[in-house]
Amino acid sequence: MARDYWPYFDPDYENLSIRINPPRVSVDNTSCSDCTLIKVDSVNKPGILLEVVQILSDLDLVITKAYISSDGGWFMDVFHVTDQQGNKITDSKIIDYIEKALGPKGHTTEVVKTWPGKRVGVHTMGDHATIELIGRDRPGLLSEISAVLANLHFNVVAAELWTHNRRIACVVYVNDDTTCRAVDDPTRLSTMEEQLKNILRGCEDDEKVARTSFSMGFTHVDRRLHQMLFADRDYEGGGLATEADYPPSFRPKISIDRWEEKGYSVVSVRCKDRSKLMFDIVCTLTDMQYVVFHASISSDGPYASQEYYIRHMDGCMLDTEGEKERVVKCLEAAIQRRVSEGLSLEVCAKDRVGLLSEATRVLRENGLSVTRAGVSTVGEKGVSVFYVKDASGNPVDMKTIEGLRKEIGHTMMLNVKKVPASDKAQEEGGGWAKTSFFFGSLVERFLA
Incomplete structure (x- = not known):
């Protein structure tokens, strides 16, 4: 035998x-x-x-x-x-x-399974349920989302929201308002999913209006937002981004050359320097299945110059003009997703169910549209950072902010973090507001 x-x-x-x-x-x-x-x-x-x-x-x-x-x-x-x-x-x-x-036991491998067809993704991990939403952006959308969660007695522990090319991607961490534990009741989760789906769809029935992926594992929240918008093809904005959205000083200059002798494609990026710029570029190249073999990064005053020597995972260079054009568009989108020219407001108050709903409702009623947001819970305080413009996409009148401060001053503390009127301050690097949200990660616990 x-x-x-x-x-x-x-x-x-x-x-x-x-x-x-x-x-x-x-x-x-x-x-x-x-x-x-x-x-x-x-x-x-x-x-x-x-x-x-x-x-x-x-x-x-x-x-x-x-x-x-x-x-x-x-x-x-x-x-x-x-x-x-x-x-x-x-x-x-x-x-x-x-x-x-970064030492011997520091590296981990992230594995994420996704179902691209779902509009709203919900999964439970530890004491929180994680909601992922993606759809067409419009004024007041965050307020509507947070109102649904509050009405269904979900407490928002942390959240991060990005908008780009009229699309919105959001990751929200919630738990039950009474038990402070993750909600695992399928009926309750299904109700929340259906209501959020209706809000994202709005008056449109087009399947492309709102969709998201359903993550079955945990991944870094910023990387997840990049992945969601990339899967949504926000880089194909069809020219929707206007001069007001991205002034010339924020438009990256990206070129791709070939180094035949070594078999590399050389991606050169020059743009306005800012926090997390290298992460956004490396994250996008990695998720597009490119391997960085060498790189050189430097800052020249307010600008950054970055050069990456890459190959596709199969060892090939970028051969076609179509592939090069796609990489350029995707990197431009990755850089611009985190750019926020609007006013930055920090809202701080004693944490309670419906706090995010109340804050975003007041912003909406005062004609402010949220372009990016980060929400976190620090001890017994809820801290939110909102980047806002008026409903037409124009800079915010400071009289509106003063009226806003008077309206919410008895229950929340409002702090203006960035005023975009001073171009000189931005050129000197002082125009970027710092936000960081770890969602209970090792970093936060270790440094506490």
């Missing part, structure tokens, strides 16, 4: 090189006078650059320069970083976290 013999593979063999050569991380505050150098040497693996950049971005560190090299089986990179005020990183807790997060 014939037998088939198969070679035996030790299941630990794949991780052998990592165990023999674990990642080496150093945080150097002596070599450079005006920044901290973070050096990472590691065995190369898919997605490692994005993991490293994601950790630095979550800590709100500003990457002023970076040099990336990952030819062969080894990954080496150097990041020049500062805090948001331009100072070196001296907090021992942050340094310790960086060394542990």
